[in-house]
Amino acid sequence: xxxxLLTGGGDCPGLNAVIYAAVRKGINTYGDEFIxxxxxxxxxxxNRFIPLTLEAVDGIQLKxxxxxxSSRTNVKKIPGGxxxxxxxxxxxKIDALIALGGDDTQSVTLFLSENGxxxxxxxxxxxxxxxxxxxxxxxxxxxxxxxEAVDRIRTTADSHNRVIVIxxxxxxxxxxxxxxxxxxxxxxxxxxxxHIDMDRVAALLKSNYDRxxxxxxxxxxxxxxxxxGGQVMGSAEVDSFGHARLSGIGEALAxxxxxxxxxxxxxxxxxxxxxxxxxxxxxxxxxxxxxxxAIEMVHDKKWGRIAxxxxxxxxxxxxxxxxxxxxxLDQRFFNVIRDLEAKV
Numbered sequence: 065x066x067x068x069l070l071t072g073g074g075d076c077p078g079l080n081a082v083i084y085a086a087v088r089k090g091i092n093t094y095g096d097e098f099i100x101x102x103x104x105x106x107x108x109x110x111n112r113f114i115p116l117t118l119e120a121v122d123g124i125q126l127k128x129x130x131x132x133x134s135s136r137t138n139v140k141k142i143p144g145g146x147x148x149x150x151x152x153x154x155x156x157k158i159d160a161l162i163a164l165g166g167d168d169t170q171s172v173t174l175f176l177s178e179n180g181x182x183x184x185x186x187x188x189x190x191x192x193x194x195x196x197x198x199x200x201x202x203x204x205x206x207x208x209x210x211x212e213a214v215d216r217i218r219t220t221a222d223s224h225n226r227v228i229v230i231x232x233x234x235x236x237x238x239x240x241x242x243x244x245x246x247x248x249x250x251x252x253x254x255x256x257x258x259h260i261d262m263d264r265v266a267a268l269l270k271s272n273y274d275r276x277x278x279x280x281x282x283x284x285x286x287x288x289x290x291x292x293g294g295q296v297m298g299s300a301e302v303d304s305f306g307h308a309r310l311s312g313i314g315e316a317l318a319x320x321x322x323x324x325x326x327x328x329x330x331x332x333x334x335x336x337x338x339x340x341x342x343x344x345x346x347x348x349x350x351x352x353x354x355x356x357x358a359i360e361m362v363h364d365k366k367w368g369r370i371a372x373x374x375x376x377x378x379x380x381x382x383x384x385x386x387x388x389x390x391x392x393l394d395q396r397f398f399n400v401i402r403d404l405e406a407k408v
Contacts, residue, residue, distance in 0.1 A: 065159040065160055065363070066096070066099075066157050066159050067086075067090060067098050067099075067159065067161070067356055068100070068108075068113070068156070068158045068160070069099075069132065069164065070100065070104055070105065071104060071132045071136055071188070072136070072137070072164070072165035072166045072302050073104070073165045073166045073188065074136075074338055074406040075128075075129045075130055075200070076130075076188050076189065076203035077128045077129075077190075077339065077340075077342065077344070077347050077352035078125040078188075078200070078205070078347040078348065079129065079188060079201075079341030080121075080128075081125040081248055081343065081347070081348045081351030081352045082164055082186055082201070082351045082352070082354050083100065083132065083164075084121045084124050084125040084352065085353070085356045086098075086162060086355035086356070087116050087120075088116070088121065089359050091117075094363060099115055099116060099138060099158075100116045100132045101113045102114065102133050103132075103133045103134060104133075104134045104135040105169075107132075107133075108148075108149050108152055109137070109139065109145065109148050109149065109152070111152045111155070113156070114132075121161060122306065125352060126342065126348070127342060128341050128342045128343060129340075130255065134166065136305065137369055138305050139172045139228045140171075140172060145246050146175070148178060150179075150181060150304050153181060159182060160183070161173075161176070161292040161364040162183070162185075162359075163183060163185050164185075166187070166191075166194065167189075167194060167288075167386070167390075168305040169185075171387055174284060174383040174387065177368035180220055184358060184367060184368075184370065185369070186354050186358050186370065187354075187360065187371065189203075190203065190233060190240065191203070191234055191235060191236075193234075193235075193237035194386055194391060195385065195386050195387070195388060195389050195390065196372050196391075197372035198373045199350065200373075201343070201347045201351040202339065202343070202347055203240070203347075204339070204341060204343075204344045205339075205343045205347050206240055206338040207243040208339075209337060210230075210244035210338055211243070211248045213289060213332070213334055213337070214230055214245070214249075214283060218249075218279075218281060221280070222279045225279055225326070226280075226327070227281075227330075228277055228280075228282070228318075229283075229284060229315075229318045229332070230244075230281065230282065230284070230297065230331075230332050230334065231311075231314030231315075232286065232334050233240065233286055233334075233338050234285030234286055234287050235286065235310060235334075236256055236287055236289075236305040236390045236392065237255075237257070237287075237390050237391060238254075238256050238392075238393050239393065240338065241253055241255050241283050241284060242400075242401065244283055244340070245283035246400060248281070249281070250281045251268055252268050252269065252283070252405070253282075253284075254288050255288065255393055255401075256285050256287040256289070257393045257394075258398060259289070260289070260290065260291050262291050264408065265321065265324075267283075268322065269325055272406070273327070279408075282321070284314055287310055288313055290320075291320075295310055295313070296310065297309065297310060297312070298310060311333060312333075314333050315373055317331070318330060318331035342367065353373075353378050354371050354378060356369045357380065358371055361402055366380060368384075369381065370382070370383045370386045372386065
């Protein structure tokens with residue numbers, strides 16, 4: 065078979081591991097031929113691609129980012145987009161398409177699979193919020209980076225007797241904030257799934273000072289809503305999928321904390337550092353397992369389906385199910401946060 069791959073949406077540690085494994089197994093086991101479209105769906109529309117040979121993918125599983133590059137391109141919003149994709153795939157004699165991406169990218173994969181294109185998906189997001197899978201590659205790396213940042217920021221917060229608010233990624237789900245906050249021993253961990261209670265936040269930080277610990281650490285997900293308002297936007301512009309760029313809740317929260325407690329408070333936004341760099345060993349392994357399953361899905365003709373991790377097994381579900389809702393934190397994880405906080 066002649067198979068095409070693409071990576072859409074934000075970059076993510078482990079993408080190259082998926083590409084590596086799919087290409088190696090496809091060539092070695094089935095004699096497949098591969099190409100990789102550049103810049104996500106944009107590359108398909110513009111018919112830009114590179115050959116993916118064994119030599120081309122050698123060692124890429126060790127690298128971060130994606131050798132195919134990426135973009136946030138919504139085929140459904142481009143006039144004649146679906147027809148152009150069909151035309152390009154036909155012109156390049158593509159038998160199957162493997163799309164690596166989050167719910168936005170996979171909404172396009174689903175749309176195309178429902179319109180005559182042989183396509184399957186691989187879930188990708190550092191936010192870990194795709195429905196139906198227990199873990200997405202990239203999340204472990206993002207948590208490791210965020211937790212290391214919390215560890216480092218602790219020393220400067222202690223040295224200056226400050227409260228420092230650390231803003232991490234997480235639009236609608238607080239998986240990174242939860243893991244980095246708990247693993248990093250933050251005094252306050254705030255996630256989008258729960259309302260921010262400023263009285264409780266202030267009480268938790270004041271309890272530190274009452275016990276002689278003259279600093280505090282707050283970890284907050286970028287998608288949290290302010291107590292008296294919505295999410296904090298870094299820009300009024302939205303992408304092709306209608307999403308605004310979230311940024312700035314850490315700074316806004318730091319100002320509120322300082323006014324409410326009188327403690328000197330600063331903020332740090334970890335931003336894109338969380339998705340950069342090389343993937344952890346876990347994400348390299350998980351990505352390769354997803355890639356191996358993706359090529360099996362292609363040869364089993366499981367069009368419109370996406371690979372998922374269930375327990376320790378890689379299986380697949382419909383893309384429609386995977387993007388029907390976000391996988392979010394529930395009471396079990398809220399209890400972990402609460403049980404480790406100070407008693408106020």
